[in-house]
Amino acid sequence: MEIKTIGVVGAGQMGNGIAQVAAQTGYNVVMTDITDELAQKGLGAIEKFLTKSVSKGKISEDDKSAVLSRIEATGDINAHKKCDVIIEAATENIDLKKKIFQQLDELAKPEAILATNTSSISITLLAAATKRPNKVVGMHFMNPVPIMKLVELIRGLPTDDESFALIKELSEKMGKTTTVSADYPGFIVNRILMPMINEAFYTLMEGIGKPEDIDTGLKLGCNHPMGPLALADLIGLDTCLSIMNVLHSGLGDAKYRPCPLLVKHVEAGWLGRKCGRGVYSY
DSSP states (O other): OOOOOOEOOOOOOHHHHHHHHHHHHTTTEEOOOSSHHHHHHHHHHHHHHHHHHTTTTOHHHHHHHHHTTTTTSOOGGGGGOOOOOEEEEEOOOOHHHHHHHHHHHHHHHHOEEEEEEOOOOHHHHHHTSOOOGGEEEEEEOSSSTTTOOEEEEEEHHHHHOOOOOOOOHHHHHHTOOOEEOOOSSTTTTTHHHHHHHHHHHHHTTTTOHHHHHHHHHHHHHHHOOOHHHHHHHHOOOHHHHHHHHHHHHHHGGGGGGGOHHHHHHHHHTTOOOTTSSSSSSS
């Protein structure tokens, strides 16, 4: 199958990043969200990123215009009927993702591949919500998508070789390096990363260090480009909590219990950069 048009469900931070990279690669892109307003907001974020790239001399004004011309942003999920691959990039919520996959399965053309940007949820579980489980693949991009080089690929139990190979080829055409993970909670990256972030919250909760000291310690002591608490704010504390809940329930080990302080931040609506306050204020 030749991939010409890529759909992205969700125009938030991850969705608009995926849409941008796909359009920069030369694909036609359909980016949807629950309303036209949210879809246009995502398109605005792409335009802002590209404008900065022009000002830095990384791309030309013509390049920017060409990328934007390849992106259709809409609140109508039926616009994905023409897509060859549809990448779901909605909130990390099992019930929501299953509902989206059921919708996509009904409207997408029979040969279309359905991919998910989930960072922790079972690909096999999402595939079971469709009548094409062999064509469902995990395609976990890293944040921010236009900058981070990795795509973590996950095949569900029924994923066929052809679909997996096409998604791997697509990822590489988009300039990404791929790794392959088995379909277990958190996959590779978040199975390791999220417990570290969770432990940083325990370290903060127990008064072992202030946020700046914890982050500086990991940056300079472990040569990390960003401290775990600042990274949590970038990812979104609600997303971090959702992943920890998936790890805790899926693996059944107490070491994955979400830190109560992380839970409290989410309850307070302190979700990180996207809302102006998390561990830090923005």
